[in-house]
Amino acid sequence: MILVTGGAGYIGSHFVNRYLSRYPHKQVLVVDDLAEGHREALPDSNRLIFIQEDIGDYSGMKKILSSHPVDAVVHFAAFCYVGESQVNPSKYFRNNVVNGLSLLHALHESAVRRFVFSSSCAIYGNPKVVPMDELHVREPINVYGLTKHMMEQALVAYAEKSGWSYVALRYFNAAGADDSGRIGESHDPETHLIPLAFQVAQGKRERLEVYGDDYDTPDGTCIRDYIHVNDLANAHCLALEHIQSQGYAGAINLGTTNGASVKEIVDLCKVVSGKEIPVKMSPRRDGDPPRLVANNEKAKAVLGWSPEYNLEKIIRTAWQWEQNRRY
Ligand SMILES: NC(=O)c1ccc[n+]([C@@H]2O[C@H](COP(=O)([O-])OP(=O)(O)OC[C@H]3O[C@@H](n4cnc5c(N)ncnc54)[C@H](O)[C@@H]3O)[C@@H](O)[C@H]2O)c1
Numbered sequence: 001m002i003l004v005t006g007g008a009g010y011i012g013s014h015f016v017n018r019y020l021s022r023y024p025h026k027q028v029l030v031v032d033d034l035a036e037g038h039r040e041a042l043p044d045s046n047r048l049i050f051i052q053e054d055i056g057d058y059s060g061m062k063k064i065l066s067s068h069p070v071d072a073v074v075h076f077a078a079f080c081y082v083g084e085s086q087v088n089p090s091k092y093f094r095n096n097v098v099n100g101l102s103l104l105h106a107l108h109e110s111a112v113r114r115f116v117f118s119s120s121c122a123i124y125g126n127p128k129v130v131p132m133d134e135l136h137v138r139e140p141i142n143v144y145g146l147t148k149h150m151m152e153q154a155l156v157a158y159a160e161k162s163g164w165s166y167v168a169l170r171y172f173n174a175a176g177a178d179d180s181g182r183i184g185e186s187h188d189p190e191t192h193l194i195p196l197a198f199q200v201a202q203g204k205r206e207r208l209e210v211y212g213d214d215y216d217t218p219d220g221t222c223i224r225d226y227i228h229v230n231d232l233a234n235a236h237c238l239a240l241e242h243i244q245s246q247g248y249a250g251a252i253n254l255g256t257t258n259g260a261s262v263k264e265i266v267d268l269c270k271v272v273s274g275k276e277i278p279v280k281m282s283p284r285r286d287g288d289p290p291r292l293v294a295n296n297e298k299a300k301a302v303l304g305w306s307p308e309y310n311l312e313k314i315i316r317t318a319w320q321w322e323q324n325r326r327y
Pocket residue numbers: 005006007008009010011012031032033034035036037038053054055056075076077078079080095099118119120121170171172173174175187
């Protein structure tokens with residue numbers, strides 16, 4: 001049985017759905033405190049157990065681990081708003097690091113040594129070269145990225161000193177929704193570009209705020225590497241298989257290698273929705289690097305993974321979800 005922390009969240013729920021359909025005999029234990037997640041995002045399955053719990057509750061987690069045969073963990077639970085982490089660092093250190101380390105300790109004490117971690121491209125900071133590979137210098141320029149860096153350092157130590165096998169998957173920008181239209185992205189407040197653009201297209205917001213059009217990029221807006229949430233989910237399945245068959249793999253980027261600017265995304269959202277998306281230009285946001293694009297050679301070589309969804313499909317699935325959101 002695998003333990004999935006934060007499995008009721010956006011990426012976690014897509015992973016749980018994929019995992020259960022890909023492995024028809026395997027079981028999943030989801031632990032989520034529902035601070036951000038949605039119980040409805042999880043499928044009805046007799047191979048799924050859901051427990052509402054804070055991963056930072058050490059004795060609660062020890063109890064859960066002693067009563068379920070967990071042999072590997074996929075750890076999604078964390079807070080993930082870059083902007084918020086800059087104004088409320090304490091909230092991020094407490095949940096992403098203090099609670100994260102408490103979970104690692106509970107696992108260690110329960111003899112669980114296999115771990116897949118949701119890391120982030122925010123760990124790199126301002127790019128020295130583009131695209132970035134995993135050896136790129138790690139100098140996060142926001143607190144959120146720093147919390148991911150701290151957790152990765154702890155995992156290096158657990159691997160070296162205590163023989164853990166882990167994979168830290170450094171996602172670039174997760175986007176899109178499941179093709180079924182049944183699950184998708186639902187953050188409150190929403191801070192991600194594509195859902196925000198579609199909320200403007202639907203008239204739920206007056207205009208889309210774009211932070212900075214004076215970056216050193218062709219159209220002046222930030223460039224990001226958008227990766228479909230199901231491509232991320234597949235990579236987690238492959239990471240678990242790798243850990244089980246071969247052990248440690250360290251840090252691995254998950255991105256497409258194709259960067260798209262904020263303006264390009266907004267234009268595609270207009271085409272896909274057939275609606276106007278008025279934009280308000282605002283000053284740059286603290287902690288936003290101009291360009292983040294992945295080199296994904298390691299994911300291909302080590303996991304045998306490559307992304308299946310292109311940018312248009314990402315945006316089409318997001319639009320399908322936005323029009324019929326269940327939560
Ligand atoms: N969304 C992205 O583009 C992106 C990019 C890089 C990395 N990540 C990382 O991926 C992971 C998942 O991101 P997401 O977009 O699905 O976020 P999300 O907020 O939708 O999901 C996180 C889930 O964790 C739960 N959670 C948070 N703290 C918890 C705690 N202490 N105990 C139990 N449950 C807790 C929340 O209730 C939520 O269901 C996060 O670790 C995030 O930092 C996300």
